[in-house]
Amino acid sequence: MRNDTPPRIAVVGGGLAGLTLALALHRxxxxxxxxxxxxxxxxxxxxxxxxxxxxxxxxxLGLEPALRSxxxxxxxxEFRRWADSSVISRGLLGVHCEQRYGAPYYALHRxxxxxxxxxxxxxxxxxxxxxxxxxxxxxxxxxxxxxDGSEAGADAVVGAxxxxxxxxxxxxxxxxxxSGQSVYRGLVESRRVPAVVAEPRVLLWLGPGRHFVxxxxxxxxxxxxxxxxxxxGATDESWSGQGRVExxxxxxxxxxADVTSVIGAADEVSLWALHDRAPIERWSTGRLTLLGDSAHxxxxxxxxxxxxxxxxxVALAGCLRDATSGxxxxxxxxxxxxxxxxxxxxxxxxxxxxxxxxxxxxxAQRERDARMGTPAPERQDWLxxxxxxxxxxxxxxx
Numbered sequence: 001m002r003n004d005t006p007p008r009i010a011v012v013g014g015g016l017a018g019l020t021l022a023l024a025l026h027r028x029x030x031x032x033x034x035x036x037x038x039x040x041x042x043x044x045x046x047x048x049x050x051x052x053x054x055x056x057x058x059x060x061l062g063l064e065p066a067l068r069s070x071x072x073x074x075x076x077x078e079f080r081r082w083a084d085s086s087v088i089s090r091g092l093l094g095v096h097c098e099q100r101y102g103a104p105y106y107a108l109h110r111x112x113x114x115x116x117x118x119x120x121x122x123x124x125x126x127x128x129x130x131x132x133x134x135x136x137x138x139x140x141x142x143x144x145x146x147x148d149g150s151e152a153g154a155d156a157v158v159g160a161x162x163x164x165x166x167x168x169x170x171x172x173x174x175x176x177x178x179s180g181q182s183v184y185r186g187l188v189e190s191r192r193v194p195a196v197v198a199e200p201r202v203l204l205w206l207g208p209g210r211h212f213v214x215x216x217x218x219x220x221x222x223x224x225x226x227x228x229x230x231x232x233g234a235t236d237e238s239w240s241g242q243g244r245v246e247x248x249x250x251x252x253x254x255x256x257a258d259v260t261s262v263i264g265a266a267d268e269v270s271l272w273a274l275h276d277r278a279p280i281e282r283w284s285t286g287r288l289t290l291l292g293d294s295a296h297x298x299x300x301x302x303x304x305x306x307x308x309x310x311x312x313x314v315a316l317a318g319c320l321r322d323a324t325s326g327x328x329x330x331x332x333x334x335x336x337x338x339x340x341x342x343x344x345x346x347x348x349x350x351x352x353x354x355x356x357x358x359x360x361x362x363x364a365q366r367e368r369d370a371r372m373g374t375p376a377p378e379r380q381d382w383l384x385x386x387x388x389x390x391x392x393x394x395x396x397x398x
Contacts, residue, residue: 006030007325010144010154012132012167014041016048016110017292017309018160019117022125023061024317035144035152037131037161041118046185046270047217047224048110049202049303053386054310056103060389061314066116071106072216073097074200079372082207085256089372091380093202100377101384107202107215109222113306132166137287141325155325156287156332158316160309163275165294171282176275179299179354183272184227184248188265190216193223196258205259208360212252212259225262226300227252228358231273243271274299276351279344283336286329291316296343301353304346304383311388315339318392330397338395342386 009025011018014036025032050058050071058067079088093105118126131147135157142157159167163176190197202215214225229251248263276297283290292309316335323331359365 005325007155007320007323007328008153009033009320010035010142010152010157011160012144012157013160013162013165013294014038014126014128015160015162015292016114016117016306017294017313018158019114019121019126020058020061020310021158021160021291021313021316023117023120024313025320026122026125027061028317028321030317030320032125033152033154034126035130035132035146036126036128037147039129041126041128042111042114046110046187047215047226048108048113048306049215050106050108050113050310051303051307052097052101052103052105052384053388054307055106056101057310057314057388059103061120063116063120066119067106067108067113068104070112070116070219071104071108072200072220073104074107074202074215076199077202078204080203080205080256080258081369082205082211082255082259085205085258088206088369092377096377097384105384107200107217107224109217109224112218132161135167135170135288137170137285139286142287156289156320156328159288159290159294160292162293163277163297165290167288168290168294170288171285171290172280174277174280176277176297178231179274179276179351180231181228181274181354182231183274183300184229184243184251184269185272186225186227186245186248186263186266186269187217187222188225188262188267190221190223192265193262196262197223203258204357205256206357206359207255209358210251211357212255212262214262223262225266227263227269228274241271241273243269245269274354276347279340279347283340284332286332289316289332289335295339296347298343298347298350299354300350301357302346302350302383304350308343308346311386312339312343315388315392318389334395334397338391346383 008031011034075094077091097105134145136143141155144152159165205212210228217224291312319331319335
């Protein structure tokens with residue numbers, strides 16, 4: 001292939017990260033193919049929170065009408081005490097969020113976002129049943145190998161295949177690290193928990209050794225909840241492990257009625273042992289790079305995994321927009337250099353919250369609550385106010 005032609009990009013992984021990248025590349029006029037190991041497209045899990053740093057980008061990709069029709073725009077985010085549900089802090093979202101950051105804060109079902117992305121892509125973009133087992137890189141391109149014996153070539157490949165990324169192995173020999181915590185996830189009908197849906201909010205109850213989160217999704221018809229507990233038994237990282245409602249009930253015995261009412265309304269729960277990986281010094285080679293959880297898997301205690309993946313996707317597409325086959329290495333280096341400092345900061349803060357959210361009652365807990373309760377609207381500016389496309393403009397190649 002000539003060095004001055006637009007590059008062909010292969011994306012391994014058809015989750016939220018890979019599909020967002022595919023859409024951003026398509027809008028940039030670049031040829032892209034997504035390889036997904038599952039036999040059919042779909043998203044597991046439950047709720048997801050999208051902050052303004054991500055929603056502004058998804059709107060620019062043309063998804064605003066669909067997202068506004070499916071998502072809930074919470075009025076506020078409240079942190080509460082585990083025993084009596086007293087308010088520690090309340091941060092305004094809703095109209096305040098749009099006024100301050102120019103974009104909304106959404107709560108929605110992961111499957112809804114996944115479907116919106118799939119429907120926005122040209123037919124044939126995604127190849128299903130394609131489990132990548134390895135990649136071979138040379139100065140002119142890459143060859144992907146799949147479990148069925150087939151191969152595919154491209155000028156560059158992006159690993160968007162999650163925390164157990166096959167492509168990450170080409171860069172670093174590390175493993176997911178267990179956090180010592182697991183989460184139960186569930187969905188309940190809003191009508192069964194009227195007290196927590198009287199106002200659309202993201203609610204977080206902090207207590208000794210665990211915390212509980214819930215918020216409305218699916219246009220307010222359902223409430224998503226996430227219950228964090230110390231890990232016992234097996235620690236495999238999975239979105240789809242089966243849990244038992246009675247175990248969640250036992251884990252939150254003695255907590256306030258708001259929390260126990262949501263747990264009691266659940267018919268089933270999934271169980272997910274929490275893992276992340278330490279930040280790494282290099283994401284990219286000349287023809288290969290990583291995105292989302294493949295590059296920087298993080299604990300969910302800042303609600304930023306999907307948001308950072310969306311930022312990555314738009315940043316990478318912007319770096320590749322004007323690249324040619326011959327300038328791909330420089331484009332991937334630019335992408336990594338602008339994204340790695342931010343995602344490392346988010347990873348570290350997410351891990352830090354795994355301690356801060358679970359303090360036992362006492363002096364440290366009271367100091368945390370007092371600090372959180374001090375009004376400071378600007379506290380989230382670094383996270384919500386970030387515009388990756390503005391950052392791209394500031395990182396123009398010399």
